[in-house]
Amino acid sequence: MTPVLDARDLTFRHHGGAGGLNGVSVTLHRGRRTALLGPNGAGKSTLLLHLNGLVAPSSGEVRLEGRRLTRDAATLAEWRRAVGLVFQHPDDQLFGPTVLADVAMGPRNLGLDDAMADDRARGALAELDLLHLAARPVHALSAGEKRRVALAGVIAMQPAVLLLDEPTAGLDAEAEGRLLDALERLASAGVALLMATHDVELAREWADDVLVLVDGRAVLAGPIDALTPSVMVQARLRRTWTRRRASVPSVQGVVS
Numbered sequence: 001m002t003p004v005l006d007a008r009d010l011t012f013r014h015h016g017g018a019g020g021l022n023g024v025s026v027t028l029h030r031g032r033r034t035a036l037l038g039p040n041g042a043g044k045s046t047l048l049l050h051l052n053g054l055v056a057p058s059s060g061e062v063r064l065e066g067r068r069l070t071r072d073a074a075t076l077a078e079w080r081r082a083v084g085l086v087f088q089h090p091d092d093q094l095f096g097p098t099v100l101a102d103v104a105m106g107p108r109n110l111g112l113d114d115a116m117a118d119d120r121a122r123g124a125l126a127e128l129d130l131l132h133l134a135a136r137p138v139h140a141l142s143a144g145e146k147r148r149v150a151l152a153g154v155i156a157m158q159p160a161v162l163l164l165d166e167p168t169a170g171l172d173a174e175a176e177g178r179l180l181d182a183l184e185r186l187a188s189a190g191v192a193l194l195m196a197t198h199d200v201e202l203a204r205e206w207a208d209d210v211l212v213l214v215d216g217r218a219v220l221a222g223p224i225d226a227l228t229p230s231v232m233v234q235a236r237l238r239r240t241w242t243r244r245r246a247s248v249p250s251v252q253g254v255v256s
């Protein structure tokens with residue numbers, strides 16, 4: 001089966017020389033969930049920006065449904081419509097005065113009239129249990145609500161591929177559950193999902209496949225079961241800090 005998105009040998013260096021990507025490949029299939037793991041600075045966000053065309057690699061290519069993507073305006077527009085990216089920080093994504101206006105902005109940019117764009121936006125908000133917030137000013141949302149509104153804005157575009165940059169960071173258990181439920185429905189509907197996270201437990205529970213980056217290189221790409229303890233150590237994904245309990249002063253000592 002042709003993958004919906006296929007990136008080959010992406011190489012990129014940030015201005016200033018640090019960080020980047022060194023020959024990273026990733027293949028996403030319809031309805032499959034892929035976890036993108038790696039420590040801070042591994043290149044996860046950089047990779048996601050390449051996969052929806054916001055950043056051009058110095059070498060390598062991205063294919064959508066088998067077609068190599070070029071960087072002319074028409075292809076870039078189609079690319080960003082098909083491949084949705086939910087940014088790490090919702091404030092980078094939210095622009096509308098109200099929640100409904102914000103979520104309807106993308107569909108309106110697709111050329112839908114106001115009524116149809118609002119319908120799409122309401123559908124995406126309902127999908128995430130956010131309809132009650134439709135009239136709320138964006139600045140009056142909690143951090144968790146902002147994250148889900150940002151996701152609704154991308155869902156409203158009905159992308160074939162959804163890229164999520166640490167979407168569960170800062171969410172409480174219930175909000176995380178609602179977000180993951182929504183992702184399950186999208187996967188069932190055939191959307192290909194790629195989620196950057198450093199929550200290894202979540203990745204194990206959620207993902208079918210995994211891509212592990214360290215210093216801009218893929219150290220593992222394969223089914224999630226291939227994420228062994230030795231890979232986790234290599235990828236610095238294992239907590240190594242332990243509390244030295246013997247050195248803790250007694251409660252009495254603290255109080256007196």
Ligand SMILES: Nc1ncnc2c1ncn2[C@@H]1O[C@H](COP(=O)(O)OP(=O)(O)O)[C@@H](O)[C@H]1O
Binds near residue numbers: 015016018020039040
């Ligand atoms: N715009 C930029 N300019 C220069 N360096 C950057 C830029 N964005 C990211 N980097 C560097 O690239 C590396 C990878 O960053 P990033 O992709 O954000 O990692 P991750 O998302 O895995 O934490 C880091 O060393 C980071 O400091």
Ligand SMILES: [Mg+2]
Binds near residue numbers: 088
């Ligand atoms: Mg990041």
